[in-house]
Amino acid sequence: MVLKGKNIVLAVSGGIAAYKVVQVARDLTKEGAEVHVLMSEAATRFVTPLTFQTLTQQKVHTQIWEGWTKEEQGHISLPGHADLILLAPATANTMAKLAHGLADDLISTAYLATPATTPFMVVPAMEHLMFVHPATQQNIQTLRDRGVIVLDPKYGEHATGATGLGRMPEPTEIVAAVRLVLGQRQGDLRGKRVVVTAGGTQEPIDPVRFIGNGSSGQMGYALAQQALERGAKVTLISGPVKLEPPYGCEFVSVRTTREMEAAVNLALEANPPTDVLIMAAAVADFRPLRPSEQKIKKEKDKPTPVIELELNPDILLGLKGRPGLENLLRVGFAAETNDLALNAEKKLKDKDLDLIVANEAISSIGQPDNEVTLIERGGLTQQLARKPKRAVATAILDKVLELLEKKHVMNNA
Numbered sequence: 001m002v003l004k005g006k007n008i009v010l011a012v013s014g015g016i017a018a019y020k021v022v023q024v025a026r027d028l029t030k031e032g033a034e035v036h037v038l039m040s041e042a043a044t045r046f047v048t049p050l051t052f053q054t055l056t057q058q059k060v061h062t063q064i065w066e067g068w069t070k071e072e073q074g075h076i077s078l079p080g081h082a083d084l085i086l087l088a089p090a091t092a093n094t095m096a097k098l099a100h101g102l103a104d105d106l107i108s109t110a111y112l113a114t115p116a117t118t119p120f121m122v123v124p125a126m127e128h129l130m131f132v133h134p135a136t137q138q139n140i141q142t143l144r145d146r147g148v149i150v151l152d153p154k155y156g157e158h159a160t161g162a163t164g165l166g167r168m169p170e171p172t173e174i175v176a177a178v179r180l181v182l183g184q185r186q187g188d189l190r191g192k193r194v195v196v197t198a199g200g201t202q203e204p205i206d207p208v209r210f211i212g213n214g215s216s217g218q219m220g221y222a223l224a225q226q227a228l229e230r231g232a233k234v235t236l237i238s239g240p241v242k243l244e245p246p247y248g249c250e251f252v253s254v255r256t257t258r259e260m261e262a263a264v265n266l267a268l269e270a271n272p273p274t275d276v277l278i279m280a281a282a283v284a285d286f287r288p289l290r291p292s293e294q295k296i297k298k299e300k301d302k303p304t305p306v307i308e309l310e311l312n313p314d315i316l317l318g319l320k321g322r323p324g325l326e327n328l329l330r331v332g333f334a335a336e337t338n339d340l341a342l343n344a345e346k347k348l349k350d351k352d353l354d355l356i357v358a359n360e361a362i363s364s365i366g367q368p369d370n371e372v373t374l375i376e377r378g379g380l381t382q383q384l385a386r387k388p389k390r391a392v393a394t395a396i397l398d399k400v401l402e403l404l405e406k407k408h409v410m411n412n413a
């Protein structure tokens with residue numbers, strides 16, 4: 001969403017990773033950005049300008065000497081109109097030029113012509129020895145000191161077959177970093193701190209078995225991802241799931257409800273204070289009273305084991321009335337198999353929430369999409385049609401923003 005209508009200059013220097021940047025150009029364009037590609041002479045040897053031109057539907061610039069007429073000199077003024085400049089892959093040579101202020105090709109000229117307030121992001125990719133060389137490292141430090149955002153390369157296999165540090169991050173990660181930077185500058189949740197819990201908790205029965213549920217974490221991860229893209233600082237506290245944490249969040253991995261409770265409390269004690277807590281996790285309400293230290297055996301002639309349970313703490317309930325959290329906006333989820341609205345409204349009141357997201361349990365847990373009703377403190381209700389969890393996350397965060405603004409107006413009244 002944050003990329004829609006954005007003007008991005010994509011500078012491509014001459015490394016083999018240029019072939020992967022084709023995907024970056026495609027993804028940025030698909031998400032609604034206008035992408036203007038500049039290529040160094042060497043880059044055109046790895047990928048043709050036509051490839052980028054076809055995918056971005058924009059003229060690709062390769063020559064510093066092109067277009068000195070009024071109509072043609074667009075490429076000189078491109079950085080001035082951009083929301084962000086992305087240099088990927090960034091070769092050691094191009095980074096050296098930027099660090100030393102040379103202006104002998106399109107990319108180095110574009111760097112010098114970039115206004116100080118426009119984010120400039122660099123994605124190095126090169127052979128291990130070139131990357132770790134003090135000259136390259138010093139140039140990267142110079143760029144960082146000047147406010148350039150330099151993504152860290154990965155350790156892994158290079159196109160040549162050698163292994164080491166210097167591999168370019170995957171296109172999805174680069175696009176996520178672009179979204180994050182733009183969100184932090186322009187997003188409607190910038191400056192806000194948001195804590196999101198996600199996934200289901202697990203309570204051990206013995207070392208290999210547990211009580212758990214089918215929560216996939218998709219809803220919580222979508223909320224965390226979008227809050228990041230809208231500029232918030234996000235802490236994601238997650239039970240065990242198969243998803244990658246969104247790029248740029250503070251990530252805390254937990255297993256049991258009590259671990260999740262401790263992580264939530266710790267996050268809420270941090271300074272500056274948290275503005276929003278979204279409890280999307282499917283928290284286990286009960287845990288085995290006496291988990292076995294060894295795997296429970298199936299033994300003939302012995303009675304089937306009975307697992308005695310005890311109640312887990314209710315994380316949200318435990319925050320009710322806690323001093324210091326008066327300004328925290330609390331969002332809970334209610335997954336029910338029966339009497340959805342009634343149960344959700346009861347939870348909203350009992351747990352002192354500002355908003356509850358009510359959904360039918362069986363058709364939502366572990367599914368890629370969801371049909372939810374948003375119920376505000378005071379009972380105001382908004383029913384949403386079934387949609388992907390990403391779109392549900394947008395609607396929830398729109399409501400969160402509205403409630404934050406209301407709270408702000410009330411606090412200042």
Ligand code: C5P
Nearest residue numbers: 279280281283285313314315316332333
């Ligand atoms: O009471 P119930 O478990 O249905 O409430 C659901 C909401 O409360 C969810 O937002 C869930 O994350 C949160 N919860 C909690 N601690 C628990 C159980 C649920 O904070 N032990």
